Amino acid sequence: MGYRFPLVRILRCVFSDGFIYHSVHDSSVMPDKHQLDLESLLACPDCGSDMVKVRDEMKCAGCKNVFEIRDGIPILFPADFDNSHLREEETLAEMMKIPEISAKERFYLGQWRQSKKEFWSVVAQNIGPAPKIMVNIGCGRDDSFRQFQDLGHFIVNFDIVYEMLDSLKLEYGARYCVAGDVKSLPFRKGTCDYLICIDLIHHESERLQQLLKRFRELLKPSGALFLEDANAWGMFQFPKSVLMPRSVHRSLRSFYHNSFKHSEQRPADYEFPTNPFKVRRILEQVGFSKIVFFDNHAYPNCHERAYKFYEFFGSSERIAKFHNYHYMLMARPGE
Ligand SMILES: C[S@@+](CC[C@H](N)C(=O)[O-])C[C@H]1O[C@@H](n2cnc3c(N)ncnc32)[C@H](O)[C@@H]1O
Ligand SMILES: [Zn+2]
DSSP: OOOSOHHHHHHHHHHOOOOOOOOTTOTTSOOOTTSOOGGGGBBOTTTOOBEEEETTEEEETTTOOEEEEETTEEEEOOTTOOHHHHHHHHHHHHHHHSOOOSHHHHHHHHHHHHHHHHHHHHHHHHSOSSOOEEEEETOTTOTTHHHHHHTTOEEEEEESOHHHHHHHHHHHOOSEEEEEOGGGOOBOTTOEEEEEEESOGGGGGGGHHHHHHHHHHHEEEEEEEEEEEEBTTOTTTHHHHTTSOHHHHHHHHHHIIIIIIOOSSOOOTTOOOBOHHHHHHHHHHTTEEEEEEEOOOOOTTSOHHHHHHHHHHTTSHHHHHHSSSEEEEEEEEOO
């Protein structure tokens, strides 16, 4: 993806504080203690071997595949990557840019923001002192990394859509960004202190076991996963997402968005809210223990009157943990 304005590119190179690669062959470039040697975290998305920076590309030390680094962002998709999935996610990313302005939507948006705040404050309260290695998987346009980067944590923004990473870098000064696919996470095993994953796993709801197993592998024994996802058991969702067969739900949803709502913000066909009880079971199966669910007070995607109803029942801990629009949890690896 080239730049239409070479000046922008030049200025970006001069002023960007994007990560400095430290090739194993270049001992003159030593990381200072505030700079993550991103290369030492990365693994080949195809074979899992270590990666080495060679000029301005990343090369796999095992299968020798070569990967582009675009304006400081390694592009680490596996060879069998499904491009149609990327195009769908790019379309969704474009939609996420469209400002929402009606009064009703303002309420929704406020709840989304509040919900995100609640999640990140759980992360902030449950992590150790800097510097820790954190990866935000499916980060989208979320600029919450800043508070952790400012504290001296090494937080890597990871997403399938390059353009969102590029804007995090340009607009918010994200130091560490990597593009790739959650199904082939290009990080070395046992290197991450904390993984964060908000609203992504329902995009891969048929592959939860594989995804969560890989999350477990990436974590250090002392690490933790912070996970939030759209909740199949949400108070206003479960009649559709639990009681209705999935195929019927999908057809009705697509009919609603295409024919009735003419919505700019529609979910992809493969998205489906996940079940927190099933996710907890899978987490245990793949080697997590100490799985803690947190209360959620904001309820995105419901109108104000419905929110009052949630607020009333949300004083019950069980409702606030398991029947919000989202569920949020922290899981630590087992012994
Ligand atoms: C609903 S958005 C959530 C974004 C962000 N976590 C937040 O809370 O604002 C889902 C994000 O997951 C990313 N995503 C979807 N499929 C992915 C995949 N296979 N690999 C990596 N990222 C993916 C999308 O590009 C998008 O940024
Ligand atoms: Zn390889």
